[in-house]
Amino acid sequence: MITLDSLDEKLLDHFRGFVVKKDLVRRVKVGANVPVFVLEYLIANSCSTNDEEKIKEGMENVKNILSQHYVNPEESDLIHSKIREAGSYKIIDKIEVKLDPKKDKYWAYLHNSNIKDAVIRDSLVLDHDKMLMGGIWAIMDVEYDPNIKVGNTIYPFVIRDIKPIQLSSFDVSKVNNKRKEFSKEEWMNVLLRSSGYEPSSEGMTHRIKMLLLSRLLPLVESNFNLVELGPRSTGKSFVYKELTPYAVLISGGQGTVAKLFVHGNTGRVGAVGQWDAICFDEATDQLFKDKDATPLMKDYMESGSFSRAGAGGEITGNASVILNGNINQPVQTVLQTSHLFSPLSEEVNSDTAFLDRIHFYLPGWEIMKFSNKNFTSNFGFSTDFFSEVLKSKRRENYTDALEEYFSLGSHLKQRDTKPVKKTVSGFIKLLHPDGNYTKEDIREYVTFAIEMRRRVKEQLKRIGGMEFWDTNFSFIDKDNQEETFVGLPEQKGTQLIENTPLKPGICYTCTGDGVNFSVVRLEVVTTEGSGKLNISGTSDRDVKENIKNTYQYIKANEDQILNEQHSLSNFDIHVQITNLLGDKINSGVGSATYIAVLSDLYNQNLKAGLAVLGNISIGGAIERSNNFTDKVTMLSENGAKTVISPMDNLSEMASIPQSVVGSTDVPFYSNSQMLMQKAILID
Template identity: 40%
Template sequence: MSTLQEKILTHFEGKVVRKDLTSRVKGNAVVPAYVLEFLLGQYCAINDEEVINNGIEKVKDVIKNNFVHRAEAEYVKSTIREKGSHKIIDKIFVTLNDDDNFYETSFANLGIDHVAIADSIVKKHKKLLSGGGVWCILTMGYDSSDGIKSRWVIETVKPIQVSGVDLEEIIEKRQHFDTDEWIDLLMHSIGLNPEFFNRRGKLIQLSRLITHVENNYNFIELGPKGTGKSHVFSELSPHGVLVSGGDVTSARLFVSNTGKGKIGLVGYWDVICLDEFEQVVGSKRADGDMVNIMQNYMANKSFNRGKETIQAYASMAFVGNTKHTVPFMLRETHLFESIPAAYIKGAFLDRIHLYIPGWEVNILKESVFSKEFGFIVDYLAEILKQFRKYDYTNQVDQYVDFDPSYTGRDKLAIRKTFSGLVKLIYPNKHMSEKEALELIDFAVEGRKRVKDQLYVIDETFKDSPVEFSYKINSSNKKIKIETLEKLNGEIFDGAAEITPTEDPDKSTVKAEIIAPGLKEKEIIIRDNQKGISYKKLFAEYLKGATEITLTDPYIRHPHQFRNLLEFCSILIQNKKKEEEISLHVVSWNDVEYTPISTANFDEITESLRDSGIIFTYEFQDLHDRSIVANNGWKIKLGRGLDIFEKPAFRFDISEVMQEQRQCRNCEITYIRQID
């Protein structure tokens, strides 16, 4: 067991569950993960294999004997009739029958409706009236008496959700985990193995949770199919509801102007996610009134019911699939092209706080899902719900001062995103400046993605352009933020280099594109950035060099030796056929693995023999990473040559084309050693 897993069990035993157990007990039950983990938490929330195995069998028995499968509904009804009373697990919907003055219930799987439910139960669990349905454990009775109106009797109802979560305990125990460990615990908790994600990838996944910790937060994610966009909203929490795009109406979301003017979903749920948002206009014409109502709600946290103004706190999430690649959208249309036309209007889109790049998320394969301990999702959901009471938006002012060109909506969006991420990752508000700036950068980029598209969609926004930059309070350095897809697009378009330039006030600008030219510089490559290659990074700076020393202590795994060969190929392309270049590699490995590394280096030596590259190597215990050439340039490598993420697929175009590979965050510095 890893150190992290030991920590998790030490501090949260009884509140965590092994994530692979959910799939082991689910079978063919169409039930959210929070329902299953609620049950697993009763029997399996401990690291004892015998207890876990026994618990799994108990949960399987509960699913087998109590969960209502639609195909077996008649058998379950017969069981209730024969036994007189029987416990079931089903999703129920409660409405008021005002003609007969009683609350009545319909059952999603059992297939019965108009069943009376006691007023006391409804008053105790008001969310039963939300219209979205609530999973419950119910004791159902059957009355065989003659002359009665309804034979079905609801004896007890227990909504499936954890109670009594101590938020102060979470805040206190956060100090026992470093930032990487806490982020990985959250990743395990939402069912994903953190080993398959870099830091930016983890932030993208966790940003989906901001809607659960921030009131009135407006979030959108558009990307390819199969990347888990709706998973967090459908499986994580009993406080959120997933609505299919084709079922979206103003009456369902807000209020019906006919009948009794019943308040819609925003009055009952913390999060409303409109799934497959691009299909809102599928078989129905877009509801123009709903666009206006939603636009007003997203800005003012309220909507009108007749003469009455209703305040609500539900966050809105819009998730959908893209139609085209990102380069196509940036060139030909815009990044909102796949959503219904009725929503592609500046006034609506300007209300969105964060647009995360769903196209950066790989399709989720079985190997990506966690098999280790994480919070029981319902326990996590209650933690997130309690955090909605707190406001961390002003924390950002401790670290940065935003450019004066920001609008009020820009600042609000960034502050709310930052606040949400702090609640998730630093609930005790203890973070370094570097950690805070990481969240600020993410928040600014997510808002800039919205604003950049508004400049394309609505000409009026061009009248007041925003410079998405800020000054760090501690150093007065100026940081300018660019979206990653913009950088990728510009890199593909030309052979420009990536460099932070210096403004007259000596401020730092992150990853700005400038015209090519050999000069001292420091570049920053971001997680998931594409369009990078060894040729673009090194070729011009190594031209004319006849002696090169590459120092990289981590050339030991197969992909790292492949990187070395690709570096050698750049040197071969850089020189004339008759020229020779001496390449000396200084690396390191543990004693037991040195023979393997030696054999690999010897193979490379032989493969380069006729190429004009005279290859030599040695082992030294060091940590420096650099390229030193006798043409006067030294290039400091933050990660050595190992700057690329592993390919996502067995047959991946990125294997043969570096520009298609996603990068890992690193810095590269070019230093002139002679005039």
């Protein structure tokens, strides 16, 4: 008997006949062209057991079927002969159909059999119209009739019958009813094993599990737009290629208007209306063959519909869109030189209107490169059953679930709110198919969802500037009004502070109460206005008070600090605070705010790696920085090259470690004018 773990036993108890031991697929030595769902379709019923003898018998049966009927590409001539000699022969192959408008006929193409222009009747095409959209795997009866001619050409191969390799019927209530038998962690592991992953393997943290499950979101949520960029060999396209017959992979440059949207001659709706998910593999190459496809895709990704002249008005579709591609550099290097969309095809990587329609940026660089130890040998749902579970969930909707417990912060606009709600809805469908979830479940999903959408928005800010300023995403607990801000892991590296000249309006500081310290980024944007001050990124009263005091000091001393052209009464000042590292932002951001405001007003770059400590009172007094040594050390360790500090801290200079002094300059200031002189980059 095979050794089972407790999860295997539960699956066999509650889903016998619908589960399969996942390593069986790897045992079957067949050509690499056979998708997982084809093999598991054949072995699920006979091998859904822990009886080793029955598994052996079932596997022998599967091998016999494959050896007799599955077509290896190198055996295509032999299959042609078998069909001819027998008159009719059953094969397993991928069938694709195209319309020949010149002859007004459909022709079938069998990929591995290399049978081109096989005769197929219209009714079969209409019953299985996905054959027109990239093809389907099926068990087919192929006949040989040398009497079929068109003109003087013989077309002897005839597709007589087709059985798509998927379940003929499905009832999702079994999954919904049995979910209560599993804990949340167990159910998560069931989904991962059903996808082929081993959740107990090394490196499988809870976050990695959530990232892997995220690849399933486009299969349970209609019109869900996801991008994943990361290293090779992390399985980015595996889900859409192998785990479901309801997704299609489109190679780079092959996206045409006819294939994706609507055929100009026939009016037939393309892939967006035929599939649950369309995955552009290698999206770092050209995406679309036709230039007209890009604006149509933008319309579709925004609303799930598009208009095309001659197509009879607006056409809708439910297909989700996935862009997959490789990042060949470390993510921190990419962030230092450009943005996280830069590896995408040139036709979209700087098109903010296109990129803003992406709901979810999955950080593929966090996922390990897969080896044999990461693939499961335990039981999981058979792929045909699993794909039906995922498809059935597309009809459900939990986009309002987060509103039971939370509201979204002010920086999330309509185009941000929709992705967050759809992501939460998708995780509920995956992990709580019975609809039973808790507030803490929703808290986890909304945090995850906000991060993935914020990653999109942060890159848009790098590309498009002020238009995408509002990136300090948060959510608010309706019970206690506590606001939680959600950051990005890639913004918390060891070199948080740029070692190049800082752009106008950007400055760094460090806050702390003696126990907890935070590296803080201040970003100021000034716009034409009437003198309003807007603060975002913090709910701390003392921090806001620092900023307001600094603002009032500048306003009260405009005649010495500013010229008439730059009077604060002519501008609105937007101050955004981001906690890059640490638990909580505390008081001590006033002087950094002063530098950020003035540098943006005068469009002056600041010194490379600049950080500023201390506060400025309303009267202009420079306040000493508490915990000076710890703050300078923390800033230095995170990339600061210069830490301008209050003169009152000069006596503590001797306490700074020599390693810090050797890598970071620590000048001092006693008034705001001296502070500005030491901060501005002099060409």
